[in-house]
Amino acid sequence: MTEMHEAPDTIQEPRLWSDGRWTAKVIKNEDDDGWAVAMTLQGESEPALVGPWTMGRDKKNPKPLDVSAFHTLVKTASEVLRRHEQQLHAQLNKSVTIVAADGQRLRVALNIVPDEEGATATLRAEDAFGQEVARVPVSPAFRLTAASATAWADSGFERPR
Template identity: 80%
Template structure:
């Protein structure tokens, strides 16, 4: 027998749907007379997506949620989160490719690890085969550019100041 706490809370009300992971809530749009829908991921305090919602036939109340609309909203909200994660990853992980004076192509990467106590960052260099040649800690404020990467390589991979 399955414990009641193992099953997700499934709700299917006209203005509130949940599959235990996502919750769609139809809310009054504060900016006008219309309605909006907020999609919130389980455990999050803020919605991942808030968008306009269709009026019902009476032109006063919102159209009730249904399985098709809920599934579309889940897909859209999941995509918003995925794009946000990709953007954050791109902000924290940068790389440039340079060619040394000896003609060797190197990929220099900056990886920033955010932390409430204080972010850390690492600068690394890799050859064409992906083998790591060097790795040093740098301040999270380090600006990785082709010029700063070349200067680091030219300095013998010494920790930038």
Template identity: 65%
Template structure:
């Protein structure tokens, strides 16, 4: 059943062939929400999948309806809350991945404060990392390709600076 809803709800109210608003399936604003039977017990679960993604960003328990057998139907409020929660999960995942792939240390030298960064490129065919240095003004001092296993620390960054930015072994 396709049910456009009013714009005060926060969900797109324009007729759109991609918009679906059914009791157990909603597709709107780039997200698909499915209420599914929980295989582990007698309850229900909800899965939120962002358009273009193969796996759900969020899976969680879903409320039983009044008959205590069937799930509560999806509605605009529940859908909007689930979109917000799933978006936050994706944002935290992206932040965690960025933190794993990007490291930075600051080194104070006699003349300047130098930022040394390590950016890991997790390419399947050619994994590597880029070690880079900038001065406090943001001017690039050096950039070199290193192994993705290179360990950036204050010590390794200091050694690199002291070597005149020679490629680390």
């Protein structure tokens, strides 16, 4: 039995292109007389990227979208999303390496899980072999530094206040 896959809804108009995943829409730039292009990922309410768009030959209307421009815009918008995800991951996942009072080298990690109801966070310590030594819940506002990680280890891994 052969599976049937529907082709994504494609739109190829001068001011609107879509491949079913990304949509490029040329819009009037509200700040001046020029034009802008907004790149929106399917299912998102806000564009991932809004940037200037080239004027056409008549210097009044926008240059029409084409396949090359669309692919470049998709690549750029995808990169913007990827960088945003990396930045968010870095904000939510931090780690430091310390040497505890007993001479043991530890990697201490703070992992924050965002939630509309209220974020949660976990502080975790691993030994040099990656084995978990301790894990405690902490406030998402906990500031992980080498000093706070060392103090936690030296306290016998008691939950920080």
